[in-house]
Amino acid sequence: xxxxxLIFNFTFTDGDVEILTAFLLDAGWDGVEEVSLxxxxxxxxxxxxxxxxxxxxxxxxxxxxxxxxQKLPDKNWNQEWESNFSPVIIDDFCIVKADFHTDLPPVExxxxxxxKLAFGTGxxxxxxxxxxxxxxxxxxxxxxxxxxxxxxxxxxxxEKLGARSILATDSDDKAIENSxxxxxxxxxxxxxxxxxxxxIAQNSGDIVLANINMNALTKYQPVIEDIVRQDGxxxxxxxxxxxxxxxxxxxxxxxxxxxxxxxxxxxxxILILKRLEL
Numbered sequence: 001x002x003x004x005x006l007i008f009n010f011t012f013t014d015g016d017v018e019i020l021t022a023f024l025l026d027a028g029w030d031g032v033e034e035v036s037l038x039x040x041x042x043x044x045x046x047x048x049x050x051x052x053x054x055x056x057x058x059x060x061x062x063x064x065x066x067x068x069x070q071k072l073p074d075k076n077w078n079q080e081w082e083s084n085f086s087p088v089i090i091d092d093f094c095i096v097k098a099d100f101h102t103d104l105p106p107v108e109x110x111x112x113x114x115x116k117l118a119f120g121t122g123x124x125x126x127x128x129x130x131x132x133x134x135x136x137x138x139x140x141x142x143x144x145x146x147x148x149x150x151x152x153x154x155x156x157x158x159e160k161l162g163a164r165s166i167l168a169t170d171s172d173d174k175a176i177e178n179s180x181x182x183x184x185x186x187x188x189x190x191x192x193x194x195x196x197x198x199x200i201a202q203n204s205g206d207i208v209l210a211n212i213n214m215n216a217l218t219k220y221q222p223v224i225e226d227i228v229r230q231d232g233x234x235x236x237x238x239x240x241x242x243x244x245x246x247x248x249x250x251x252x253x254x255x256x257x258x259x260x261x262x263x264x265x266x267x268x269x270i271l272i273l274k275r276l277e278l
Contacts, residue, residue, distance in 0.1 A: 004046040005030070008069040011039045015063030018125065018267045019240060026213050027057050046071065088123055093135045096153065099185060109160045112185040113151050114178075126237040129263065129270045130154055130211050133235055137207065139163045145205035145227060147220065148196070148212035152179035155191045158209070163190060167205075171196040203229045211237040217247060225256050228275045233260075236271040244269040 008029075010020060017040060021032045024042045031043040058065065087097040087104060094109045104110070127150075134154070139161035146155040149168035158166050168191055170176055176193055183191055200223070208228045210217060217236060228234055234257060239247050241264065248271065251257050257273040 005072045006044050006046050006049055006069050007072050008042045008044060008067055009035075009039070010042060010065050010067045012063055012065045013038060015061065015065065016267055020061065020065070021124075022126075022213065022238075022240075023057060023060055026215075027053065027060075043072075044069075086123075088128065090128065090131050090135075094131055094157065096131075109157065111153060111156050111160070113153055113182050114185060125265045125268045126211055126270075127153060129265045129268065130209065130235060130237045131157060133263070133270055133272060134158070134161065134209075137161075137233060137235075139207065142206035143167075143204060143229075144207045144209065145169075145200060147208065147210040147224070148216060149179055149193070150175055150211070152182050152188075152191065152193070154209050154211060155179075156182060156186045156188050158207070159188050159190045160186075163207075166191045167194060167200065168192065169194045169196045169198060169200075200227045202226050205229060206232045208232065208234045210235065213238050214240065214243050214247065218250065221250055225251070225254065225275075228257075230275055230277055232275045234271075234273040234275070236273070237268070239269040239271065241267050241269060244271070247271060 012020065017034050017037055020040055021034065024032050028048055029042045029044050033041040035041055087095055087101045089095050089105065092107050094111065095104050095107045096111045096113055097104060098114050099112050134157055139158055141162065141164045144158045144163045144166040146158065146166060146168040149155050149170045152168055155166045155168040168179065170179065179193055205227050206229055208224055210224060217238065224234055236247065244262065248259055248262065251273055252259055256276055258276055259271065260274050261272045263270050
């Protein structure tokens, strides 16, 4: 029997669709469809639903939302969602596609991602910005750490860019399972997957990638600062526009990390920092 899903319709007037999408995914919704600038549909396993979950979501938002929901008929919604997955093309640098996509333009790197409702397909601006930033970084023979790997998309790209080894971590068992599938699809051999509780050695990463939400970036700031090597780079994404200055202050407060660049895409920001002398 297929999993039973609920479909929620969220509408709002003064808010932002990308912000609501990010919070829904972070709160546990399994998929989000942007209907318009002021409306989204979101899918949630019926077994996950509780009034407390909705109250927690509303408490995190700075704008009011209206919602309604209904049960969906039995159907393989994961398969349905995957069938609507379109390829992501990042200039002439990279294409993120599913295994059923064909007739794509030539690019430097092709990444096959068969998503299982996991975050990290390149469609979201935070992942898109990370991929664009990685183009301009030297990964040759580098040791890379990818925190919150999701579908393993960034870890896979790091290997294609010449990384010697990649340690990828995540807290979601489904993400780990999907990462393994995607590693096989891309013939990846240099990625090691670990649960997020796995201890990471100090000064072990030449490049640290963290495309996660602000709460996780705040929580793991001491860890990130500790695991990156001298002269190593830290790429942070998943940061909303109004959170950027707070994150910059947090990550540069100890003077161990120096901000190299700060880029914006829509409501989202990416920070690139360098580890100074130990």
